[in-house]
Amino acid sequence: MSHKILVLPGDGIGPEIVQQGLKLLACLSEDFSLDIHVEQALLGGVAVDECGVPLPDATLEQARAADAILLGAVGGPKYDDLPREQRPERGLLALRSELNLFANLRPALLYPQLAAASTLKDEVVAGLDIMIVRELTGGIYFGQPRGVETLTGGERRGFNTLEYRESEIERIGHSAFVTAQRRNRRLCSVDKANVLEVSELWRETMQRVAADYPDVELTHMYVDNAAMQLVRAPKQFDVIVTTNMFGDILSDCAAMLTGSIGMLPSASLDGRNKGLYEPIHGSAPDIAGRDEANPLATLLSIAMLLRYSLGQAEIADRIEAAVGDVLQTGCRTADIQTADGRLVGTEAMGDAVIAALRERQ
Ligand code: NAD
Numbered sequence: 001m002s003h004k005i006l007v008l009p010g011d012g013i014g015p016e017i018v019q020q021g022l023k024l025l026a027c028l029s030e031d032f033s034l035d036i037h038v039e040q041a042l043l044g045g046v047a048v049d050e051c052g053v054p055l056p057d058a059t060l061e062q063a064r065a066a067d068a069i070l071l072g073a074v075g076g077p078k079y080d081d082l083p084r085e086q087r088p089e090r091g092l093l094a095l096r097s098e099l100n101l102f103a104n105l106r107p108a109l110l111y112p113q114l115a116a117a118s119t120l121k122d123e124v125v126a127g128l129d130i131m132i133v134r135e136l137t138g139g140i141y142f143g144q145p146r147g148v149e150t151l152t153g154g155e156r157r158g159f160n161t162l163e164y165r166e167s168e169i170e171r172i173g174h175s176a177f178v179t180a181q182r183r184n185r186r187l188c189s190v191d192k193a194n195v196l197e198v199s200e201l202w203r204e205t206m207q208r209v210a211a212d213y214p215d216v217e218l219t220h221m222y223v224d225n226a227a228m229q230l231v232r233a234p235k236q237f238d239v240i241v242t243t244n245m246f247g248d249i250l251s252d253c254a255a256m257l258t259g260s261i262g263m264l265p266s267a268s269l270d271g272r273n274k275g276l277y278e279p280i281h282g283s284a285p286d287i288a289g290r291d292e293a294n295p296l297a298t299l300l301s302i303a304m305l306l307r308y309s310l311g312q313a314e315i316a317d318r319i320e321a322a323v324g325d326v327l328q329t330g331c332r333t334a335d336i337q338t339a340d341g342r343l344v345g346t347e348a349m350g351d352a353v354i355a356a357l358r359e360r361q
Contacts, residue, residue: 012283014072020350044074044088054091117259134247176241262294
């Protein structure tokens with residue numbers, strides 16, 4: 001079966017880390033007999049430079065036709081003063097919403113070799129493996145009405161609307177339960193049902209969806225407690241499902257448990273396994289073009305792409321294991337450098353993972 005993958009290098013370190021991803025995709029074609037067709041297109045600042053918009057129509061068309069999309073990162077200081085609609089990040093938001101990518105999967109996984117890189121004690125984080133499923137296209141970031149208005153008397157009032165329909169809660173619920181079924185079958189739904197009516201509906205709906213997944217244990221937690229538990233005893237969680245804004249905050253908190261954002265991949269999925277895969281970090285303009293960026297989050301994003309969009313879980317496992325092998329040899333980019341580590345650049349780290357993967361064939 002042939003798989004069409006659209007690659008969007010983007011800005012800053014995007015092209016460097018994606019280059020390692022392209023090498024990995026070529027290796028998967030050559031050595032693992034996957035029939036992969038790769039196309040490249042423009043998104044973000046580079047698209048603004050060449051086409052005047054951050055998401056050109058041609059890119060959107062190619063994205064619609066692809067089975068999966070791999071993104072580097074977008075944005076940079078050069079574009080910060082552009083009108084809001086032309087900013088690189090707008091292109092990414094538009095792409096997610098055009099493709100209806102409502103389920104954002106963000107693993108927080110700590111390779112044991114990097115336990116010392118976490119700000120938390122070894123025993124709290126060693127073996128950490130959490131998956132946060134964040135609703136990505138609804139909630140307070142999109143709710144209407146929104147704005148800033150001037151009241152009589154001159155004082156200004158800012159307002160946003162938090163809303164979720166039952167159908168939106170149900171579909172993210174199903175994604176989260178299926179994700180939990182593929183893991184340790186424990187799902188914690190995070191809300192603020194003691195204060196918010198929307199959260200009451202969220203909780204009620206999650207309970208109803210749970211009836212379809214008797215093999216998954218569903219629990220509920222208020223978001224303030226979840227934030228506390230994530231830094232107190234993070235290993236109690238398997239899969240967390242939550243709203244757009246709560247997920248935004250909690251997933252960054254979980255990411256920090258693992259030491260470096262250079263290690264963490266993500267997937268944004270529609271209801272039919274099509275997905276956009278990207279490292280969670282940005283375009284890191286401070287280190288762009290210096291062969292310093294950690295490409296592992298990008299390579300691990302490809303592992304997620306294989307697992308969720310191409311149905312190749314076994315090869316995904318092998319890529320993740322190959323990353324572990326490379327870390328075990330002491331190979332480190334600057335962001336994950338430890339006292340006993342051997343400093344390498346972006347290219348060398350990419351090559352090392354591919355060599356380790358070939359050894360695992
Ligand atoms: P950032 O994630 O780009 O960088 C934060 C820090 O982490 C920097 O010191 C950077 O050098 C370091 N870092 C990030 N990725 C790394 C990697 N792979 N290896 C080693 N070190 C790494 O966040 P920022 O500086 O706030 O944002 C820079 C630009 O990226 C902004 O324009 C922002 O809007 C954009 N951004 C894009 C995305 C995306 O494309 N999805 C996400 C976040 C930020």
